Amino acid sequence: MLSVVRKEGQGRSGNLDYENAEKLESPEEVASLIAAWAQAGSSVFVRLNSSDTPYSTLFVKPDAYENVEYQDGGFLLEPLYPPIGNLKVRNQSSILLEVSYDSYIYHVNVPYNGVCYHEDGRRMLELGIPAPIPRWSQMRSNRRVPCPGSCSLTLEIKRPSGLSFEVPLRDISMGGLSCWYPKNQAKFSEGAKVKCIITSLTMPKPLEINGRILRNHSRGHGTYMRIFFDENARSIQKRISMVVDGVHKGRSQSRKRLLGL
Structure with missing residues (x-):
C-alpha cells in the first residue's frame, strides 16, 4: 500500500471557490455521503492531477465488498476508462474525484491506497475516506x-x-x-x-x-x-x-x- 500524502491546492478546478465552499466535515457524514454515491450508481470522473484529462468510472456498490480484501474505512472504484497503465496509477498518493449528486458538484482529493482484487479477478482501486468534502450548488433549477x-x-x-x-x-x-x-x-x-x-x-x-x-x-x-x-x-x-x-x-x-x- 502507498502512504497517503495530501497535496495542498491540487484539484482546484476552474473558478470553483474552495475557500467559501460548503463543507461536509464529520467522518460519519462523509462516509454516509460516499455510501449514497455508491448505492445511487453515481458516475465519477477521476483526475490524477489537476490538469489531467478526466477518466470515468463507477463506484463499487457496498454489497460486493464481502468478496474483496481491502482496508477497512475506505471505498472502491471500478477500473478507470479509458484504460490506464498500472505504473501511472501506482505513483499516485491521492487522486481528484469529481462527482455530481443530488443537485451538488463535489470536487475532492482522496487518499489512494492501491489496487485490490475481487475474487473473480476483477481489479479495483481502493481509496481512503477524505475529510472535509467541499461541495457547490450544481447551479441548476431543481427540475429538468x-x-x-x-x-x-x-x-x-x-x-x-x-x-x-x-x-x-x-x-x-x-x-x-x-x-x-x-x-x-x-x-x-x-x-x-x-x-x-x-x-x-x-x-x-x-x-x-x-x-x-x-x-x-x-x-x-x-x-x-x-x-x-x-x-x-x-x-x-x-x-x-x-x-x-x-x-x-x-x-x-x-x-x-x-x-x-
Missing part, C-alpha cells in the same frame, strides 16, 4: 424541463474533431441536458468533451456551452446521452436560465391551451 417535439429549441452537438450533428432534445436544466442519439452516430465515451450549440427563433444568437458526457442510457426505442455542463457555463448562467425558463413557460402555455384555460 422536458423538451417535447414541439419545443422551439434546436440542439447541435459538436465533437472535438469538428464533426457536428443535430439531435432531438429530451430535457434541459441549469446544469445540463439530455438528448437522443442519431442512429448513424457512434456513441460517446463517458467523460468525452462536447460542445452544445442551442438555437431558437426567440434567441438573438446561438448559445454555445462546453460539456461532458455524464452517461449513456438505453430506453425503449432508442439511446440517449446525459450531458453535464462544464464550469464555463457559470459565465453564461443568465442566458441558460432564460432558455430553461422559456421552455418551461412554453410547456405551461401549451397545457393551458389544451385545457381551455
Whole structure:
C-alpha cells in the first residue's frame, strides 16, 4: 500500500471557490455521503492531477465488498476508462474525484491506497475516506424541463474533431441536458468533451456551452446521452436560465391551451 500524502491546492478546478465552499466535515457524514454515491450508481470522473484529462468510472456498490480484501474505512472504484497503465496509477498518493449528486458538484482529493482484487479477478482501486468534502450548488433549477417535439429549441452537438450533428432534445436544466442519439452516430465515451450549440427563433444568437458526457442510457426505442455542463457555463448562467425558463413557460402555455384555460 502507498502512504497517503495530501497535496495542498491540487484539484482546484476552474473558478470553483474552495475557500467559501460548503463543507461536509464529520467522518460519519462523509462516509454516509460516499455510501449514497455508491448505492445511487453515481458516475465519477477521476483526475490524477489537476490538469489531467478526466477518466470515468463507477463506484463499487457496498454489497460486493464481502468478496474483496481491502482496508477497512475506505471505498472502491471500478477500473478507470479509458484504460490506464498500472505504473501511472501506482505513483499516485491521492487522486481528484469529481462527482455530481443530488443537485451538488463535489470536487475532492482522496487518499489512494492501491489496487485490490475481487475474487473473480476483477481489479479495483481502493481509496481512503477524505475529510472535509467541499461541495457547490450544481447551479441548476431543481427540475429538468422536458423538451417535447414541439419545443422551439434546436440542439447541435459538436465533437472535438469538428464533426457536428443535430439531435432531438429530451430535457434541459441549469446544469445540463439530455438528448437522443442519431442512429448513424457512434456513441460517446463517458467523460468525452462536447460542445452544445442551442438555437431558437426567440434567441438573438446561438448559445454555445462546453460539456461532458455524464452517461449513456438505453430506453425503449432508442439511446440517449446525459450531458453535464462544464464550469464555463457559470459565465453564461443568465442566458441558460432564460432558455430553461422559456421552455418551461412554453410547456405551461401549451397545457393551458389544451385545457381551455
